[in-house]
Amino acid sequence: MPLLELEAVHAGYGPTTVLHGISLSIPEGGIVSLLGANGAGKTTTLRAITSGVRWSGDIRFSGRSLKRMHTEDVVRAGIAHVPEGRGILTELTVDENLKLGAHLRSDGAQVRKDYDRVFEYFPVLKERRKLSASTLSGGEQQMLAVARALLMRPRLMLLDEPSLGLAPIVVRAIFEIIRTINQTDHVAILLVEQNARLALEMSSDAYVLEVGRVAVSGASADLRGNESVRRSYLGY
């Protein structure tokens, strides 16, 4: 059974339909990328999963339908969503942001270990613990978002364009850690990316969206090797 399954999902904002029947699935512990041009519906797909937008069709997490569930309950079921714009609480400190990641957990000892790990991955966050999150650079905010998602101990992470606006070297570092998290914690990842080359390197499978529909899907390696797919949909 796949960990997450979308079946003919339609979604939109008010009278505008953005997703016209998306179906996809993510295996337990896998990395799947969701590609496509601006406006293809990548972000809306993630928002549908965590009930940030009204949807019809069916979305099942671990075999259980997420229909009519509130965002906070979807999250509590084990899905961490790092949204477009990173969702950093800029009114709060770095530490408070991390605390909110772990605030639902009761396994105190393990939480402390996870803190140590987070600070090992991103030492800069340890240095800035007491500072307002608004003082962080874009790259540091993205690190904070990933660190916070790790502290949530999810079974699935939804990452919306983690590379957006960051220097290539920072992107490399963050993707390296995302891969590490995936391997050590067995967390499945649904990765939305504009940078298709990078995403296809990371993921085992990929879906390419075009105006709200799945245009192409398959093993990432196959998509990477298929020149016509690369040219027509991925732009490289």
Next chain:
Amino acid sequence: MQEFMQQVVSGIASGGVFASLALALVLIYNAMGLVNFAQGEMAMFATFIAFTLVDHGLSYWIAFPLTLVIAFAGGVLIQRIVIRPVERAPVLTLVIITLGLATLVNGAAGFLWGYIPRAFSSPFPVSTISIGGVVASLQDLGVIGVSAAVLVLIYLLLQHTTIGLSMRAAAHHPEASRLLGVRTSWMLALGWGLASAVGAVSGIMVAPVLLLEPNMMQSIIIYAFAAAVLGGIESPLGAVIGGVIVGVTVNLAGAYLPFVGGDLRLAVGLAIIVVVLILKPNGLLGRPSVRRV
């Protein structure tokens, strides 16, 4: 000089009352960008509940916390029943609703307890003590002590507990908080409960001075607005500082400016609002609002 200091002490006592109500306004403003015009009336209603409890033979120090619990529950209920259905309505709609709520609560209090002013007994003895030559009434010191204790408790709750952290997160970033599993709607209800309880403190503290009747809080709420605006309507600490400054200013103006006397104190409060809004619209501790266009 001594008399001046005495006026300052009783100004700080009034300031504690204003600060509590101002803090209630700030809590709700932070949570939903709305000034709750019914805050004063809710505090008055809670004070009547305290009055009734004491009237039925409960000791003051049992009635007081019990009233805060009832006020808390009342605030939560009002949010759930009255505010929640219109949560996403334009802010003007919400303003009208809180104004309507103020009228409703005021009328209900009049209906239940009548409009004849009642003496509300003070738990503090009617005597004075002298500290370093400054004579202060125990009533004033008691009010200062209780207000300070409540404000410190609220501070600890908001800054040093997980629930306080969730409340602040939900207030400033509802969408992002939901994605972290915070039940924002309930946090909002908690905010209303907390505001209602803090407001009740101001009502109970001021009732022995003013006599209890349904319109008791109508001048206090103006001072509380002045305090909140002066401190910066988004800042809890600002509300407290603003409350003390307004309390002392109004008291000194009443005592030393012959044309103000007892009658024009309220005008001083209103003048503070106008001057702050003209000269420093974000208040002492508020941040300028930056909006991306």
